Amino acid sequence: MPHSTSPEPSPVDDSVLPHVPAQPLNDGPKEELFIESPDTIMSDGVSPSEAEVKQVDLEGLFDDEDSDEEFPSSAPQIKSEDISSQEPVTISAGAKASDPAVMRAFYQRLFPFRYLFQWLNHSPSPTNDFKHREFAFTLQNDAYLRYQSFPSSDLLRRQCIQQVPSRFEIGPVYSTNPRDRKTVRKASAFRPLSKELVFDIDMTDYDDIRTCCSGAAICHRCWAFITMAIRVVDAALRDDFGFRHILWVYSGRRGAHAWVCDARARNLDDSKRRAVAGYLELLRGGDRGGKKVNVKRPLHPHLERSLALLRTPFQTSVLLEQDPWGGASPAAAATTLLDLLPDAGLRAGLAKKWDAAPARPSAAKWADIDAVAASGALSTLDPRALKEAKQDIVLEYTYPRLDAEVSKKLNHLLKSPFCVHPGTGRVCVPIDTRRVDEFDPLGVPTVTQLLGEIDEWDRENKGEGGGEEEGAASQQKKVPDWEKTSLRPYVEFFRGFVNGLLKEERGGIKREREEGAEGIQF
Structure with a gap:
């Protein structure tokens, strides 16, 4: 695992994300805009105005209140006023998930950036697995920013709060920093190295057999198709391929994504990814009429x-x-x-x-x-x-109906866990496969619901753990905002999943040092 033994870098100055002057969009419709360079970062057609940026108390966002004891963040710690001491977020009755104020509050108070960093970094100390990882932002005006990268979770968090993307996607780890791709002398020097093996299951692929709903609509009856698919794919990945660290995530509306996070899976090239996808593919999208399944006997x-x-x-x-x-x-x-x-x-x-x-x-x-x-x-x-x-x-x-093309390419991007679906307002939460039959997609919390739960918790627990007489000790008792909400069990599940992955990665590094890199085969 070449990225796991990278030396610890020196603390990174957050000035690498400068405020960018406003630039108007004059060419083509907004939905066709594709912005690659960080020099043209825009929101609603322009960069965040100075007034917008000043409205966000960025200096109060990077406390360490949700630091994991065993795997703490090693990003530069910014000492500032605790976020919990800010005024409660008041959401109007008609607020929507797509409202910039709602999304800014979500990124500021609820999104588990630290655990996302640990998950993608594969180590508590910063490595290229995170620093060279591509992120792609979809802004409120549907502008699409590719090849974004960040040296720490705090800087990813800061940019999310500044630009308020409606969602962001995660891509591969590249051979060099994605932001620097245009500076390399040879195009071949910028190439994808690794990424989780991913799978996408979408309910619309079941429209020809489900009778209760169609299109984007779902209900508990047709969600059973997704439950069946999760059981079958998860069993095959574990029993037939030996993968252990598989994260299933609700897409926010009508489907589910699987992230296979084992080091062996992350290092598969495109040909091996196609082979795994082909192994699991039985029904092909677009099949119409007649008998769709004709498998050979004896059955595999x-x-x-x-x-x-x-x-x-x-x-x-x-x-x-x-x-x-x-x-x-x-x-x-x-x-x-x-x-x-x-x-x-x-x-x-x-x-x-x-x-x-x-x-x-x-x-x-x-x-x-x-x-x-x-x-x-x-x-x-x-x-x-x-x-x-x-x-x-x-x-x-x-049988599962997979969008197999998602799984076949190393450079394919997929929506990040814990993003908010702009149509439903629901958070893309992890699914515990041990209780997959109990998962209720219609009961997943929405972003406006969560922000309301924070306010309610603060009103009911006013004054707890924050007395002036307790001094510095009281600051250690601050409750992270996600713990005040119905998002808590999902974040805790994700934290446990990440801890299990990090423990195995740490054991792999130890074995690699003992046996030599040439002894590890993928």
Whole structure:
């Protein structure tokens, strides 16, 4: 692991992020703007005005109140007034997640920048794994800033507060600082070195089989498809590839992302990433009509395990809750099921039965398949072919539908955990796979809800841990704002995940020093 043994750099002066003079946008529509250089950082078409910058008490933002005891931040510590002593953030009743004031308060008070730094840095001491990491900002006017990089979490936090991005994405670690890419003499000298292996599951890829919602809408019934996908992909990554540090994150609206953080995964090149994605890919996006699953027999052990995981959800979530072959158009729905069966005689017998009772629910029609097949009237029926066809149907309606292109490229960017989805206002929180069935996407806190919870906590606990007579000791009792809210269990889960990853990285460094770098194979 070449980046883990980097010497500790000297403290970095935060003057590397100067205020930039305003520059108007004159060319093209805002949504097509692509700004690469830090010299053209803009918000709403211009850089943050001096007045905007002065409204933010930047000197009071970088306290160490959420420092982890075992893995403290080694970024320069800025001694200043504790953020908790600021006036409560008052959010009007009509405030939206996309309001700059709301997002500024979120980055200022709630986003866990320190744990994000530890996660991406793979060490409590700054390394190139963080300093050479690409960040891409989407600003309020949809301007897209690529190749941003930061020497510390505090400076990332500062820029987020200044520019108030609606979200930011995380890219690879490059061979040189992304901000300096235009200064290298050879283009080949600026190349991606490592990045987490990522996966993206989006509910819109299930629109042809879910009956409750479509498009961006979700409900508890169709979220079951994402739950099934998480179970199958997570099991394959752990059991078949041996990965241990897999972070699942809710996308904020209708999907989930997986970040495979093991060092071995981070160092995969594009060809190996394509191989992993291909291993997990069964249904291809854009498939329309007809039978979508035709897997070879005997089944691969991965598919055998997947079927074992998916049989029960198929019965409950698909047959009972989605009812794909019943519904408002039972005749057309029944035809869809009949087209997936192998024997003409079986299809004819079932069609006759269902024409007489078209309103039969999907669970009953699924049972009818075996009942008609067992009647003995079908001399041409191959029981083995029927079993395999039914297995293929289960896979078609339950197997993960991945956006495989996201996983295949080392330089692909993906939205950071704990960003806010601008449409729903929900925070992109981690999902605990040990309790994946309990995760409620509609119950994830929104940014306005969280800021209101801070104010409520402060009112109910006014004066606690802050008496003047306690002096410096009272400052150590300050409660981080995220601990005052329903975001707390998600941040604590993320902190535990990061600590586990750092412990393994630290053990890997120790083994590398004992065995020599040539003894470590990826």
